[in-house]
Amino acid sequence: MGADAIWITEAEVVQLMDLKDAIVALEAALREEASGEAQNMTKTLLQYGKNNLHAIGGRLGNLVGTKTWTHTQGGTCPLLLLWRAEDGSLVAVIEAFALGNLRTGGISGVASDWMARQDAKVMAIVGTGKQALAQVGAMLAVRPIERLQIYSPRTESRQAFAGKARGEFGLEAASCASVSEACRGAQIVTLVTRAAQPFLTAAMLERGAHLNAVGAIAPDREEFAQDVFARATLVAVDNLPGVQQLSREFMTRYASSGWEEVIPLSGLIASGRRRSGADDVSLFKAMGMGISDLALGVELLKRAREHGAGRAIPQPKKTKPRLAGAKARSPV
Secondary structure (H helix, E strand, O other), X not given: OOOOEEEEXXXXXXXXXXXXXXXXXXXXXXXXXXXOOEEEEEEEEEEEOOEEEEEEEEEEOOEEEEEXXXXXXXXXXXXXXXXXXXXXXXXXXXXXXXXXHHHHXXXXXXXXXXXXXXXXXXXXEEOOOOOHHHHHHHHHHHOOOOEEEEEOOOHHHHHHHHHHHHHHHOOEEEEOOOHHHHHOOOOEEEEOOOOOOOOEOHHHOOOOOEEEEOOOOOOOOOOEOOHHHHHEEEEEEOOHHHXXXXXXXXXXXXXXXXXXXXXXXXXXHHHOOOOOOOOOEEEEEOOOOHHHHHHHHHHHHHHHHHHOXXXXXXXXXXXXXXXXXXXXXXXX
8 A cells, every 4th residue: 555645625625626627627537438548336326214325436547436425404524535446545535515516517517518509698597505606607617608597486595696696707697586587598507406396398498508407316306397308409418327227307208218319428528519500409417427526536636736735644554353352142
């Protein structure tokens, strides 16, 4: 086993990487996946009550890693662990709150850069939770967005989010009274909710709109109606096995008919296929995948070493377990 590993804190993650950096790292990793140089571990999920235990992972270059967290009603604490692929030694432990935001927003940014209209100026967002601001930032990183149209069921939530978006990005932000109103005139629509039943229908989407559906990441959730698929001429996902196992929207549509229409985002990038004038709705579904987290983790590790960031932690050392404990009880 080699040198000490490092622990990279949340504050260091924020200092070392921004959303534009994340988008560049993610696209590079997807190209590695397409060429066979990166591998993804299919997401695993345990639901207990209203809580979920998640684990995702993969290999990128000479590192392998897993990110794991439990999403509870009381909170969460995600960690990304990186090991050296050849000898299994620990390389890094990375606190992954900001990393998760950068990854989730960033992957939508990569997808939209390939799938949305080049001149997209109006974005609709449905959902104003902790991932929403990063989704807006990702669209601004890849398209000339001038106006944001926001819907959330609670008036105060959408108004507060409009204020945040104006303050963070300096763009026009409107609070809308319905999903339909938010989608009106929008070339990019992002859904980032915890909805259990679909609320967006095909009729709400403008001709040529791009839809990022990133909120429903477990089988008990659903954001858009099945008629969206009928209008979708370009359908991509971050990870096909994850969608096949965990997306109720996609399982309902494709489980019986076959998955030939669904393209992994890495394959889309490798093929050079971008939106054409003949395309109507384009649809991107993200479930979260290990390669995305590794893409950011590997880049953060490189930057941490360059800047002397991170706290050294010693390599764990094997210690012989106590096998000869208390003697077995004598039979009565």
